[in-house]
Each structure stands twice: as structure tokens, then as C-alpha cells.
Amino acid sequence: MERVIKAIQDKAKFRLTEEQEVKFEKDLTSFVEQLDKFEELNIDDKTLNRGNNFEGRVSILREDINQEEDKIEIEKNTKNFKDGYFVLKEGK
Amino acid sequence: MFKNIDEFKKTQEEIFNNEKNSNAILSTIKLDELPTEGKLFPLTFAIKDNVAVKDHKTTNGSLALKNFFPNYNATIYERLLNNGATPMFKVNMDELAMGGSGTTSAFGLVTNPLNNNAQVGGSSSGSNYAVTKGLVDFAIGSDTGDSVRKPAALTGTYGFKPSYGLVSRYGLYNFASSLDTYGWFTKDIETSALLLETVQGIDGKDSSMVEPMYETYTDKLEVNETFKVTIIDGIEEYINDEEILNEYKALVSKLENNSKVELVKHLIENKELFENVLTTYQIISSIEAFSNNSNLTGFIFGDDFKNEGFDESITEHRTNNFGYEVKKRFLLGKFVSSERKNLVRKAYNVKEAIAIELNKLFDSSDIVLLPATNRKEILLDGDYSEDKYNILANVLTAWNLNGSPSFTLPLKTNDGFLPINISALHRNDLKVFQGAKLIEGVWNE
Numbered sequence: 001m002e003r004v005i006k007a008i009q010d011k012a013k014f015r016l017t018e019e020q021e022v023k024f025e026k027d028l029t030s031f032v033e034q035l036d037k038f039e040e041l042n043i044d045d046k047t048l049n050r051g052n053n054f055e056g057r058v059s060i061l062r063e064d065i066n067q068e069e070d071k072i073e074i075e076k077n078t079k080n081f082k083d084g085y086f087v088l089k090e091g092k
Numbered sequence: 093m094f095k096n097i098d099e100f101k102k103t104q105e106e107i108f109n110n111e112k113n114s115n116a117i118l119s120t121i122k123l124d125e126l127p128t129e130g131k132l133f134p135l136t137f138a139i140k141d142n143v144a145v146k147d148h149k150t151t152n153g154s155l156a157l158k159n160f161f162p163n164y165n166a167t168i169y170e171r172l173l174n175n176g177a178t179p180m181f182k183v184n185m186d187e188l189a190m191g192g193s194g195t196t197s198a199f200g201l202v203t204n205p206l207n208n209n210a211q212v213g214g215s216s217s218g219s220n221y222a223v224t225k226g227l228v229d230f231a232i233g234s235d236t237g238d239s240v241r242k243p244a245a246l247t248g249t250y251g252f253k254p255s256y257g258l259v260s261r262y263g264l265y266n267f268a269s270s271l272d273t274y275g276w277f278t279k280d281i282e283t284s285a286l287l288l289e290t291v292q293g294i295d296g297k298d299s300s301m302v303e304p305m306y307e308t309y310t311d312k313l314e315v316n317e318t319f320k321v322t323i324i325d326g327i328e329e330y331i332n333d334e335e336i337l338n339e340y341k342a343l344v345s346k347l348e349n350n351s352k353v354e355l356v357k358h359l360i361e362n363k364e365l366f367e368n369v370l371t372t373y374q375i376i377s378s379i380e381a382f383s384n385n386s387n388l389t390g391f392i393f394g395d396d397f398k399n400e401g402f403d404e405s406i407t408e409h410r411t412n413n414f415g416y417e418v419k420k421r422f423l424l425g426k427f428v429s430s431e432r433k434n435l436v437r438k439a440y441n442v443k444e445a446i447a448i449e450l451n452k453l454f455d456s457s458d459i460v461l462l463p464a465t466n467r468k469e470i471l472l473d474g475d476y477s478e479d480k481y482n483i484l485a486n487v488l489t490a491w492n493l494n495g496s497p498s499f500t501l502p503l504k505t506n507d508g509f510l511p512i513n514i515s516a517l518h519r520n521d522l523k524v525f526q527g528a529k530l531i532e533g534v535w536n537e
Contacts, residue, residue, distance in 0.1 A: 004431060024419075040441065041365065
């Protein structure tokens with residue numbers, strides 16, 4: 001724990017005071033417990049897959065907007081989307 | 093209404109001096125002339141200190157920005173001015189909008205005007221204080237996780253968060269960009285609706301914006317057809333306060349017996365998903381917050397550059413100028429992104445899973461109605477760690493995860509108020525105002 005707390009302080013580029021370090025150790029322990037519970041959480045594959053691709057993200061964000069113009073916009077935007085990246089120029 | 097600019101300045105100074113001990117007001121806003129007309133005239137307002145006001149100190153509640161003067165106005169500030177509102181004060185807030193309590197500002201603790209030993213809520217602590225005390229007609233805050241709506245629930249003010257993207261964030265200091273919205277405190281529903289009318293709409297400086305569905309709201313508040321209201325079956329088990337429990341039951345009973353309302357009961361099937369709302373929020377917001385604030389090095393916004401090396405200089409600046417809550421959240425973000433990397437992607441997936449589940453609540457109804465909080469008071473020295481998995485304690489944050497409009501309002505009771513929250517689908521802000529008006533009417537019948 002001590003090593004990890006020092007390492008993340010280095011990454012964040014600041015130091016905790018001694019008093020803050022004691023407090024943080026408690027907070028981190030509690031957070032790790034939350035993360036463990038979070039790791040156990042199952043969300044179904046369909047949801048995961050939708051979240052992992054661009055079309056899925058757009059449709060989730062916009063599924064409440066059932067306007068024709070929005071649908072057209074989504075189709076237009078996804079044309080050049082391949083493997084998680086926008087293809088700006090086709091390679092030879 | 094002020095007779096002239098001198099009277100305005102005198103009033104500002106009097107309020108500022110009277111409120112010195114409360115720490116709620118950070119500074120007065122200097123004006124050369126007063127507005128004389130507009131949709132918001134003659135309303136006065138306070139604005140959270142994370143909103144850019146040109147040539148006016150804007151600290152974000154942090155020592156790291158203690159001497160920062162933006163050279164531009166936030167879009168929301170311009171629009172309020174253009175519509176005749178009179179700005180009076182920059183108000184205190186939790187440091188970098190992190191805290192949720194009113195206790196983490198570098199510029200002092202703000203407590204609840206209704207009980208000095210209780211939290212006023214945060215991060216929009218000064219905004220809530222100013223409206224609760226009647227110092228201004230409305231106050232602008234920001235809401236990333238519930239920072240307007242939760243404080244409103246603790247003081248009996250009206251706290252509204254619009255749909256994500258409806259109001260330009262240009263000039264609002266970023267906390268977690270995918271969740272950040274403005275929000276505001278008012279004393280009634282009408283003023284809240286009027287504010288959305290005047291500040292919404294695309295301005296070209298914020299690429300995350302969406303077009304509003306309605307140009308106006310105040311002329312559409314009354315509904316003639318039956319309104320469908322979803323309530324969550326079993327939410328009572330998450331209420332820790334007996335008064336809230338009894339009053340909420342009384343409200344449901346009133347709604348059941350009212351012909352203007354069709355009550356739809358929805359059972360949350362995936363409780364585990366909603367028990368993880370806080371953790372999802374913490375992962376996403378702490379990671380985005382660190383990126384958004386990575387420019388707080390002491391070079392750009394401060395005068396802390398030391399000639400002892402780049403990294404050493406940044407480290408010294410941040411160590412000396414960040415409070416514990418900010419350090420904690422940055423470190424938790426760094427911890428997840430370095431030690432539990434797989435959970436970062438998962439958090440964004442869970443965010444979307446929660447959004448899907450929430451949107452299902454509107455399949456057969458116009459709005460969702462919930463108690464706005466699980467407790468009426470949060471004491472300054474209380475331990476509420478048990479709330480981290482309490483669905484109701486964190487439900488307001490869930491509405492940030494799906495971008496819904498969400499409105500906390502107080503229903504007056506014999507000895508206080510019942511804080512309720514009303515939400516609707518993204519961009520259906522009108523339904524939130526209509527629902528609020530209807531339910532307030534039914535409660536008062």
C-alpha cells in the first residue's frame with residue numbers, strides 16, 4: 001500500500017502531508033473495496049458490445065432522440081468509422 | 093429593483109459585509125451600469141466561482157487559482173446579462189467542484205443556513221446559501237454528480253440541472269467533461285423554467301451541445317392531459333429518515349387518488365447495477381478531472397514557477413495549493429488508471445448500461461419521481477459511509493450518467509419540506525417543469 005501511494009503521488013506530481021497520508025490510506029482501502037465489488041458486477045454482453053463500438057455509443061446517447069434528422073446524422077458520421085478509428089484517407 | 097447604480101453598490105457592500113462570517117460570498121461583481129429591461133429584469137443573481145467573468149477573479153474554490161482573472165465571459169454569463177439579469181456576487185464552492193459538502197473550499201467552510209451544524213451541500217455551496225438566505229433571486233451553480241440538486245434537497249430550494257448539452261459550457265471550468273452541466277437554484281418553478289429559456293441554445297463554442305426541443309417553457313407549464321408518473325417500487329427501503337418516508341408515502345397516496353396523474357410502478361430488476369452508481373461516477377470523474385486540471389501547474393495560472401526544475405516546481409505548487417479532497421480524488425483516479433486499468437473501460441460501459449436502464453423507466457411514462465435524498469440533514473461531523481451503496485443516496489448522480497434533465501423541489505409540509513426529484517428523458521426538460529408544477533399542485537390541494 002505504501003509503495004502504491006508513493007507511486008501514484010509521483011505520477012500526479014504532488015505530495016500528501018503525513019496527516020493526509022494516514023487519511024488517504026483509509027480512503028484508498030475503502031475505494032479498493034468498492035472497486036472489488038465493481039469488478040464483480042456483471043453487465044450483459046449485449047450492453048457491453050453496444051458500449052464498445054462507436055455506433056453503439058451514438059445510439060445509446062441518442063436513443064431518446066427519435067428524429068429523422070438525427071438518424072441521418074448518425075449514418076453520415078459512421079460511414080468512415082472502422083475498427084474504432086475514423087478513416088480519414090484510404091490507404092493504397 | 094435598484095433606483096440607481098449607487099444604491100446597487102451600497103446594497104452589494106452591505107450584504108457582502110453582513111455575510112463575511114458565512115464565507116458564502118467571495119466577491120462583489122463590479123458593474124458600470126444596471127440593466128433596464130429583458131426577460132430576466134429585474135432579477136438579481138449570484139454565480140459560482142468556477143464560471144468565467146471577464147477581469148473578475150475566478151478561483152474555482154482553489155488556492156491554485158487565487159489570483160486568476162479570466163479575459164473573457166462565459167456564455168451563460170453573457171446570456172444572463174443580455175436578458176436583463178443583474179449579477180451581484182461570485183460565490184464560494186467546494187475546491188475544483190469536488191466535495192459535495194460545502195466543506196472543501198480553500199476559502200472557508202459554508203454551512204447550512206437552516207442549521208449551522210449541518211452541510212449546505214456542494215459543490216455549489218455558496219450558490220445554494222445565497223438563494224436559501226434570499227440574498228439574490230437566483231444563483232448559478234454547476235452539477236457534475238448532483239452538485240445543485242442535492243444541496244437544494246438540504247435547504248428547501250429549487251435546484252435544476254438541464255439536459256446534458258443544452259446549455260453551453262463555454263467558460264465553465266471543466267471538472268468531468270462528459271458529466272458537467274450548469275444548474276441553478278431558484279425560489280420557484282417558473283424562474284427555473286425562465287432561466288432555461290434564456291440561457292439554452294447552441295453558441296458554437298461548445299461542441300458537445302444539442303439543439304433544444306422547445307424554445308420556451310414558461311408558457312407550457314400547465315398540462316391538460318393525464319400525466320404518467322413512474323415511481324420506483326421498493327425505494328422506501330433506502331430512506332433513512334422517518335419524516336421523508338412518511339411524507340413520501342403521503343405523496344404517493346395523494347397521487348394515486350388524483351385523476352390528473354397515472355402512477356406507474358417500476359421495480360428495479362438490476363439492483364446491483366444501481367448500487368455501483370457512485371463507484372462508476374468516482375472512476376469516470378476522477379480520471380477526467382485529472383486530465384482537465386492538468387494545466388494547474390503554477391506556470392499558466394499562477395506565479396509559482398521555481399527555477400529548480402520543471403517537475404519539482406509543479407510538485408511544490410500542487411502540494412502547497414491543493415486541499416485534501418482534490419488530492420484524494422486525483423490520486424484515486426491515478427490509482428484506477430495505473431493499478432486497475434481494466435476498470436476504466438468497464439466504468440464507461442457501466443455508465444451506458446445505467447443509462448439504458450434509466451431510459452427504460454420512461455417507456456411508459458413522462459417523468460420519474462423520487463425522494464431527492466435519503467436523509468433530511470447531513471451533519472458536519474456525521475459518518476455516512478454506509479450511503480455509498482444506497483441506491484437513493486446516489487440516484488441523483490445517475491441522472492448525470494444518462495444526461496437527463498433533473499429537478500429537485502421542496503413540497504411544503506407543516507414543519508418544513510419534503511425534497512423530491514423529478515427527471516425525464518434527455519432533452520425532455522419541459523416534462524420536468526410540467527411534472528414539477530403538477531405534483532406541487534396535487535400536493536397543495
